[in-house]
Amino acid sequence: MVSMNRRDPVPQDVPGDAATPGTDGRGKRRSPLTSQIVLQAALELVDVEGLEALSMRRLGHKLDRDPMALYRYAANRDALLDGLTELLLDQWVISGAGPGDADWPWQDQLRQAAHGFRLLVLQHPHVMPLLVTRPLSTPLGLRPLGALRPLEQLLAVFTRAGFGPSGALHAYRAYYGFLIGHVINELEEFVVNPDEDDTGLRLGLHRLPAKDFPHLRRLASQLLDYDGQAELDQGITIVLRGLQSQLESPAGPQ
Amino acid sequence: MVSMNRRDPVPQDVPGDAATPGTDGRGKRRSPLTSQIVLQAALELVDVEGLEALSMRRLGHKLDRDPMALYRYAANRDALLDGLTELLLDQWVISGAGPGDADWPWQDQLRQAAHGFRLLVLQHPHVMPLLVTRPLSTPLGLRPLGALRPLEQLLAVFTRAGFGPSGALHAYRAYYGFLIGHVINELEEFVVNPDEDDTGLRLGLHRLPAKDFPHLRRLASQLLDYDGQAELDQGITIVLRGLQSQLESPAGPQ
DNA sequence: TCTCTCAATCTACACCGTAGAGTCTACGGT
DNA sequence: ACCGTAGACTCTACGGTGTAGATTGAGAGA
Structure with missing residues (x-):
């Protein structure tokens, strides 16, 4: 295995923005992920390294979690991809509607x-x-x-x-x-x-x-x-x- | 629910006889493949089972050859996909040109x-x-x-x-x-x-x-x-x- | 016969998605 | 203080994937 990669410590300490459970998260335990965070990380991974690079294992590594942890936020890889398209389409502003x-x-x-x-x-x-x-x-x-x-x-x-x-x-x-x-x-x-x-x-x-x-x-x-x-x-x-x-x-x- | 697609443990023994080479040496040695045959088989596989089903191993099975045999006719899987798009685009008739x-x-x-x-x-x-x-x-x-x-x-x-x-x-x-x-x-x-x-x-x-x-x-x-x-x-x-x-x-x- | 060449195969490795079971922690109830 | 529980996560394992590298075996030509 390669050395641990910790250059990307995840914007934690921001509990207010998403529908997270009532975790205060200032203990030793990291604040839990959200599907928002997961999708955003996936988008970054794809933007930087391309679609092929988006695997559950690589994404888990980027988020410093076990790959299986992601399955709490996306039913499977296909659902992750669907989430990505939604993330993008949702940013499409159509004014005048x-x-x-x-x-x-x-x-x-x-x-x-x-x-x-x-x-x-x-x-x-x-x-x-x-x-x-x-x-x-x-x-x-x-x-x-x-x-x-x-x-x-x-x-x-x-x-x-x-x-x-x-x-x-x-x-x-x-x-x-x-x-x-x-x-x-x-x-x-x-x-x-x-x-x-x-x-x-x-x-x-x-x-x-x-x-x-x-x-x-x-x-x-x-x-x-x-x-x-x-x-x-x-x-x-x-x-x-x-x-x-x-x-x-x-x-x-x- | 999200069960994987695992219902075919042993596919058929029929070595996809479609597009078999015409010259059948009645001996033990089969006539060699051509990239035409490989691409045609790949297209059939994709048409019937979808893009995901097109793996070197599955295609090798369909052609009754070792998967590695395909690498003589396509440098890698990407080249195979490129070949498929060419196979299709080449059938596009533009009359009047x-x-x-x-x-x-x-x-x-x-x-x-x-x-x-x-x-x-x-x-x-x-x-x-x-x-x-x-x-x-x-x-x-x-x-x-x-x-x-x-x-x-x-x-x-x-x-x-x-x-x-x-x-x-x-x-x-x-x-x-x-x-x-x-x-x-x-x-x-x-x-x-x-x-x-x-x-x-x-x-x-x-x-x-x-x-x-x-x-x-x-x-x-x-x-x-x-x-x-x-x-x-x-x-x-x-x-x-x-x-x-x-x-x-x-x-x-x- | 010996060699050369081509086509195909065998073996092995690293990676992939993900099922199933286990672990750790924080919290609520008592 | 204790326990039970539930949530978030991790471990292990299985079968699949692309493909590098070495190997086999069957003609063809000498």
């Missing part, structure tokens, strides 16, 4: 929400696969509430925009589908070795046979000065324009 | 390609996570050629449509982003237990607190008669219309 700010144009709300989502995912790129993968194994209604809140709020925005129930659902799908597709695209084009000189080399495009990939090879420079924010903004403009035209068309949103 | 059928409108080509992609993924839903996840860890130029061919062909279509290099790239991103987003959406809404009676029950929507999720709960029936093909078609219409307007605008495709 409440009754307060109804006067703000819905297009602007959706545009801002899209940029917020993009930034959120870019801050935790390794979690992205979870956002795609985890919901696949859970029926919609059984997902954690925190993961459904964005859906509900988006439906509210579309409803206030004038869409009927069915129209709001269609609009949501077009919107969220494009959004998640864009983020995947952006992450996939992320360059791994930004300290390379030649643009072709940096992307490895030199390897491609010129005969079979003429267009791709010509794009080296354009691929490098990729502006994800502008790209998203243009795309969202297209989608919103399309949705608006649906709203105005006679065969409208019902 | 060759010089022959240039007269066919590019919008129709892209629409058909989109539907083809959707059908392809629906036939292998468990592979979808790979399509999203795998390219994240490989710089664009270093991906297998089979995985880059669709990109190149789409660029060709956009170029012939009148986009300049940079415009074609933007168009590709909007198109493919929406496409992959849609498929993710569709797979996520797939209902797991279609033998349930009540629509609310089937989706688990009854669990949601009515106060916090009014819109979502109202959508039970609409969620159930989801027509992915029509949905994709509408979305692709929106995207194509947006792209075309970019083509015609003066600040156009450059």
Whole structure:
């Protein structure tokens, strides 16, 4: 076994913030974990070392607990992953969903929400696969509430925009589908070795046979000065324009 | 409850005869594997039992070989997964990319390609996570050629449509982003237990607190008669219309 | 016959998720 | 002061995983 790693002594002594049992915790016994703490540690582990590094044993080590201690806070590893996606989705702010700010144009709300989502995912790129993968194994209604809140709020925005129930659902799908597709695209084009000189080399495009990939090879420079924010903004403009035209068309949103 | 999946102590002795090599040396020595055979078997395994079931040992068992024999055809498990995504992407037919059928409108080509992609993924839903996840860890130029061919062909279509290099790239991103987003959406809404009676029950929507999720709960029936093909078609219409307007605008495709 | 090469196998190691049982501590009741 | 209890945690063990390294065995060519 490796030497004990104690560089990360867990923000204890903060008993007030979570629904912890009545432990005062100033004795020799460490204050108990909470699922909040566990999930936060898991997120840090994933952010720093990637998804593969998130094992119960490694997480237990990071928290200075036996791996089995984690099973009090997550039924199993899958539940831990689900918790991570919820932790992230719950941070997605969709303003304009409440009754307060109804006067703000819905297009602007959706545009801002899209940029917020993009930034959120870019801050935790390794979690992205979870956002795609985890919901696949859970029926919609059984997902954690925190993961459904964005859906509900988006439906509210579309409803206030004038869409009927069915129209709001269609609009949501077009919107969220494009959004998640864009983020995947952006992450996939992320360059791994930004300290390379030649643009072709940096992307490895030199390897491609010129005969079979003429267009791709010509794009080296354009691929490098990729502006994800502008790209998203243009795309969202297209989608919103399309949705608006649906709203105005006679065969409208019902 | 959370019992593990341990009901098959000894799987069948049948060495997955699908895709057996044609040349069967009647002698004691079996004809050697090929990476084609290995990948095909891996795909079948994933299709039938899901991604988790694809382990070197299980695949070796299916092929009636020692697990280590596979390492001659795939450097490691990750390479196997990459091979799977290539195997799938390589089946994506994008007609109109060759010089022959240039007269066919590019919008129709892209629409058909989109539907083809959707059908392809629906036939292998468990592979979808790979399509999203795998390219994240490989710089664009270093991906297998089979995985880059669709990109190149789409660029060709956009170029012939009148986009300049940079415009074609933007168009590709909007198109493919929406496409992959849609498929993710569709797979996520797939209902797991279609033998349930009540629509609310089937989706688990009854669990949601009515106060916090009014819109979502109202959508039970609409969620159930989801027509992915029509949905994709509408979305692709929106995207194509947006792209075309970019083509015609003066600040156009450059 | 002897050797070379390829395909496949055998053995072993470190790691993984997690079931089941045991341990330690603080607290409430008496 | 004592005990019982319940909660938080730890120990041990089992079967699974990817894969490095050494080994086998069967043609092909000399």
